[in-house]
Amino acid sequence: MWQQIEESLRDSMGRVFTKIATLLPGILAFVLVLLIFLIIAWLIAMLVRSVLRAVKFDERTSSTSTLSEWAPRQTPTILVTRVVFWSFVIIGVLVGVSAFEAASAESGISAYVFAYVPRVIGAAVLLFFGTIIGRFLSRSVLITAVNLNLHYARLLATGVRWLVFVLTAAMVLDHLAIGGDIVDLAFGILFGGIVLALALAVGLGSRDLVSRSLERETNRPVEVPVEEKLHHF
Amino acid sequence: MPKSDLAEETKNDVEQAGPVDLLIGIAGAVNKDEMQQYLQNMNADLSATAQSSHVVVAYPGSSELESGEAERFAGAAGVNAPRFLQYSLPAGDPAVLPWTIASAAQKAICSLAVELDAKVCVLLHSDLAMLTPEKLRLFTSPVLEKACDLVVPVYPSRKFEGLLNHSILAPIARALYGQRVRYPLAQDLSCSARMCGKLSETDNTRERSESSLLWPTTQAALNSFQVCQVNVDVQHATQTEGLDLSTVLSSLVGSAYIEMETYAPFWQRVRGSHPPAVSGNAAQQINDGEPVDAKPLIDSFLLGSHNLQEVWGLVLPPVTLLELKKLARSSPEAFRMPDDLWVRIVYDFALAHRLRTMNRGHLMGALTPLYLGWVASYAQEVAGLSPFAAEQRFEQLARSYEEGKPYLVSRWRWPDRFNP
Incomplete structure (x- = not known):
């Protein structure tokens, strides 16, 4: 009996090691491809940066580009360099996945990953722009x-920032097909709840205030404009 | 400026105009009746003003005074009467600010002066308050007799007027370019032929946005031209109704910052400043009467101090932030912003503008409560002083700008250096 259990466990262990052994070439191929592409990405990014600096790309685009208005801390050269670098890294990941599939016995992985990649890229773009727009609008409002x-300037700015962030998060999750209908439902309930709360607050809580304000406006005597004493220009 | 930049009709008029001694340019839309009145009043003396009879009056094409009518005025006035030329202004965008329109008009008039080869060009505000023979003589004689290249006016001073000019624009012109002019963005000025040439070139040699302003004193400093000032007893009303302060700051101070960025290699070499020759009788100083209530201004500063620390922290060094916090804690009566603090703030914002630390609109918006803090401090300080004493106060502030210039130069050259 004990011998049978021992044999069975040995078989299982053998299968596990075999599985790992069959996966190892794939993982190695993936890591190797990724490393090669990282080096290529770094070299090309350096090359692009040198070329852009040589042609004074920042100075040429600074007067016309609206990019700096949205992401003022990043110069156009840095942004282009980063885009080039990460494009090559993404290509490296995709090629690495193909290499993994070719080097291991597993099949269908690359088809699944390739189908999902556009969604990930779309979600990353959404997240990037959502974050930038959220920060920009928040600072504008503040x-x-x-x-x-x-x-209540700070409250207003924080509200706007989180509104944009929540909207972005919902869009990203929806784009990644994570959470399914739950995200839509939660988002609808959250936004609907906020609007309803505001409507109730203004409709019930501030009813007297609004009526008093309207009364005051109606009964207010016509004001004679006072000459401004300060002139800035 | 190439001829093709002028309208076809204007080019034909320029060719017919012949030699020109004096070009009077009206920098903005003029009223037909007013123009008629002024021209009738001044015709007799105009030729004496220019020391010659070849005078041309240029007015914008969008003016109510059509070219036919202008010719009629000239014909009625006699042989030595001025001739009239229309120039075109950029299409009127309601969002464009008044000084932007004036700058565009000044550029167009300077281009016209180059085309006409005018010896002297006088640019006047569109309210025509300066369009009298005496005042024109004040503007032309320094150019003709003292070889001045640029003549800018000194308007009568009031304690609470032109604060943006006195607190930022004029001291920057003095500290950076060495020009002690009272109004670097004057709405009336006169130029020699070579100065007109330089002013008309500014558009072609540099890529600038439509909203950029013309800074004649900066151009004069860059070319080592002689600048003179004349005292005038005229005040112009600028339409700023409906404009919020941050928009005004963004336009005027933003433009001054752009000039700083463009001419950084030049102003870093400038040492000290020199007063220009002044002519004309000193204008009467006008008393503003009741002191200004500084409380709303202090409240605006405090609101900014409570909410914008995070934004100011991106622009200002810790020591400045600390001083601002101390200022926010002081009682309204003791609210005084030291000159060196204000100067460092203006310089640090200039650096942030150059480095694009944040969106430039946001940057100017964040400067607004600080500026109101300075205004509050100034209003309380000069409340019981005479206009002359207030002028002395501006002089003191301008000296602080000069003393603070090494700080600006150091930060401009090494922005990443540790700055506690």
């Missing part, structure tokens, strides 16, 4: 609200 002397 500064404008401060200059309008609104005391």
Whole structure:
């Protein structure tokens, strides 16, 4: 009995090691391809950066490009260089997956990965732009609200930022087909809830305030414009 | 400026105009009746102003005064009457700010002066308040008799007017380019032929946006031209209704910052400043009466201080932030922004503008509460002072800008160096 168990375990272990052994060439091929492509990406990125600096790309684009308005900390040269670098890395991953499939006995992996790659790229782009737009709008709202002397400027800016971030997160998850209908449902409930809460707050909580404000506006005497004493220009 | 930049009709007029001694350019749309009145009043004396009879008046094509009518005025006035030329202004965009339109008009007039080979070119505000023989003589005589290349006015001073000019624009022109002019963005000025040539070239030699402004004093400094000032007793009203302060700051200070960036190699070599020759009787100083209530201004600063620390932190070094926090904690009566602090703020924002630390619109928006803080401090400080004493206060501030220039040069050259 004990001998049979021992044989059975040995067989299982053997199968596991065999499986690992069959996967190893694939993993090695994947890592090797990825490394090669990383080196190629780095070299080409360096080359692109040198060329762009030589042709003074930043100075040429700074007067006309709106890119710097959205991502002011990144120069156009750095952005182009990064795009080139990561494009090669992504290509390296795809080629690595193909190499993995070719070097191992597993089949169908690359077909599955290749089908999913466009979704990942789309989601990454969505996340990138969502983050940038969220930050940009938040800062715009904050500064404008401060200059309008609104005391709840920070609250407003935080609200706008999270609104954009939540919207982006929902779009990214939807794009990746993660969560299915739950994401749509949760997002709908969340947004609907916020709008309903605001409507209730204004409709019920501020009813008196609105009516008093309207009354005051109606009864207000016509104001004689006061001459501004300060002139900035 | 190549001839093709002028309208076809204007080019024909230029060819017919012949030699020109004086070109008077109206930098903005003019009212037909007012123009008629002014021309009738001044015809007798105009030729004496230019020391010759060849005078041309240029006005924008969008003006209500059509060319036929202009010729009629000239015909009615006699043989020595000025001739009239129309120039075209860029299409009127309602969003364009008044000084942007004025700058575009000034550039167009300078180009016309080059085409006409005019000896002197006088650029006037469209309210025509300067269109009198005496005032024109004030502007032309330094060019003709003292070999000045650029003549800019000194308007009557008031304590609470032109604060943006006195707190940022004029001190920057002084500290950076060595020109102690009171109004670097003057709305009236006169130029020699070579100065007109330089001003008309600015558009072609540099890629600039449509909203860029013309800075004649900077151009004069760059070319080592002589600048003179004349005292005038005229004040122009600039339509700023409906414009918020951050838009105004963005336009004016943003343009000054762009100039700084463009001419950085030049101004880093400039040492000290020199006062230009001044002619004309010193204008009467106008008392503003009641002091300004600084509380709303302080409140705006405090609101900015509470909410914009994160944004200011990207632009200002820690020591400046600390001083601003101390300022925010001071009582309204003791609210005073030291000159060196204000100067460092303006210089640090210039650097952030150059480095694009953040979106430039945001940057100017973040500067607005700080500027209001300076205005509050200034308003409280000069509340009981005479306009003359207030002028002295501006002089003191301008000296602080000069003293702070090494800080700017150092940060400009080595922006990544540790700056506590």
